[in-house]
Amino acid sequence: MFDSLSDRLGSVFDKLRGRGALNEADVREAMREVRIALLEADVALPVVRRFIDSVTEQAVGQSVLKSVTPGQQVVKIVNDALVEMLGGDDVPGLDLAAAPPVVIMMVGLQGSGKTTTTAKLAKLLKEKHGKKAMMASLDVNRPAAQEQLKVLGEQVDVATLPIIAGQQPVDIATRALQAAKLQAIDVLLLDTAGRLHVDQQLMDEMQAVAAISTPKEVLLVVDSLTGQDAVNVAQSFTAQVPLTGVVLTRMDGDARGGAALSMRAVTGKPIKFAGTGEKLDALEVFQPSRVAGRILGMGDVVSIVERAAAAIEEEEAERMAARMAKGQFDMNDLRQQLRQMQKMGGLGALAGMMPGMKKAKQAMEQSGMDDRVLLRMDAIIGSMTPKERIRPDLLNAKRKIRIAKGSGVQVQDVNKLLKMHQEMERAMKQIKKMGGLAGLGKLFGGGGLGAAMPGLGGPGAGGGLPSNLNDLLKKK
Template structure:
């Protein structure tokens, strides 16, 4: 996420290091580079203009705190302004009403609206312990109704049936009446999307809004459309009283223009951010954490939250006890770690949240990708139980059989075994005194090793 902007800003912000005081002269070139970085990220021009002016006003003549270098002071100013541009703090959903709390979802076709309904339903159920009912008022696409029904079953929330012969208002009212009878906490109403903003669509959704009086009206928009996302949200907001934005497909957005433009242009907060296609890939939008990611500082808080919600604690404790007891770490344990990692958005999703990843060369990042983790899992699946428990017995003939069974090459099997051995060493270090510090040192060594030229590892 935001790779291009992160890379460009990281290089640019080095220019002010080593200065005893921030002056107009020594930050002029840096500000020009920051401006270009934001424009290349497809941030809306008025946002860029105000952003640069605010940084300039706060930076010029500022004495640097004794504990900070000027570069760090300037980066802190940039970080604060990024947070301000995106809204400073996360604004959660307002569910303080007589149940059911009604949420109305609006957006253009293809933005990921129906998927976001299911993701949000899952989040409210698992995180907030709410009972949730979802309903589709999209009478133009029968496939949309079926899609929502399938997704509702997948995430474990209740689905209210509807069909294309009904009117959207009748569908929504029937769902709300059912929710009241069943004491359901939240009703999420999916609406029809269009390929562009048109009068007919706006009139229909305005009438629906007036009829059901939702406590939250959320606009779902594709992050990859850049500042166009902000302009579309503005058009909707002029017709419909939006309460917040859900920004989808942010994992594929290397620029960041939408995230940095929407709040400024619409005045509405981004409440959630979609980070992938999986039903659990929806996060609360925290401007401070996103600003930290943009500046290559990582997002450890979000990573900890993911660990809390997605890692199987029982399995993790069992493995920790096993390693501590000196029983070793085998390939079955390694496979389990790969599965847990996938549940957290894969290696690329985790790397995005680790501090300092902005400084890691792109060539190294490309080597640590989710395709390679998937391949490793397939290779381990092709092994016998004995081989997983005693990796040292995997020699020539066994390697050939495993490679053939997994549709890979012998060198792929060798690479897996090498990475497993490195992980095994890390686990041994973790079981001793100062374990976590030693493990982090090993991980850094692995990363720098991955980027070294062939023959020099």
């Protein structure tokens, strides 16, 4: 979402970093470019003014201009200001401390992704917080809205309130509360009706449901792709309903990002969650510092670690670690690694979160390289016999032709995969010789995925991850 803004800000800060000393005129010129970049990203004008005034005031101070690295100091000030704009480091979580059932009321316009977000949140509460949840659809206007929530409930294994045709929202809410109490439900999620635009009938209905259900959380679901209109919608709801937070959907889209950057400053309500995809597990707790890091090209290593923890099973990790310690790495191991990368969001998502990998991600996009590469490599390995996967050295020209035909690729694609495997296998043996994690840097810095995939070459010797990874691992 923030790619365009990130590119603009990156070019501004590259100029600042390239200068040994800065004067006030340099800083003000840079801030003028930052202001234009934020306005082009569709950030609300009052928010931009406050942001630029705050950053400029700090950046022209003597402690910055006379520091050893003034350019880096300015970047840090901008980063801190972005974090503050997005809500600060202490974003409040959901208030689930009240006596059950805790009611969470989901509000928003039609088409914002409210029903799907309700199911995503129920799944997150069940799996991450261990809560027994129930969902109830109060949308009696949109055709099949209640049926949609029922289907989603079955997919995430969360109970939904049985549908009674003709019942009105307030009556449905009353029945949902009674059912939740009888079934010892911890959290009751009410998916309210939406409209194509804000009107008084919608607000009256929201207020009536809130009065009967006394929700602890009222979450406004907003589509990030609607730009500045999303901010106007948020202001309208804030004036009528006691909102406690905002959920931004389609944060993985190609919008300019202004709505996300403006929402917290304009409404005064924290952004609590962000929808990052269509899958029902694609809902993340909104972390301002991580989003700011991505915008400024600083990466988001914490999110990578969290995705890895979710994608990699403990038993599989232990098995892989034992094989690495012995310097073993066959095609089955490579296939497992490729599938884990797919679970973690694919090449583009991972590259976008790695510090210093912005240019590598752009190179991947320009070369037409996408996650289909992972699928093709998986297909190549799938076309090998079990014996060939364990012993790739058996693959002669005739076998390679058979594998290429079986997986629908060219023989040179098979050769590229084999080369990548050889590089990674060599790195595994180096890990064994070097006695542990210190050798892992060679897996990425001197070959492996980076060397075997054109367009993935980052700042390292030929790999896709930063050249300082080895140093980072040595510190552990």
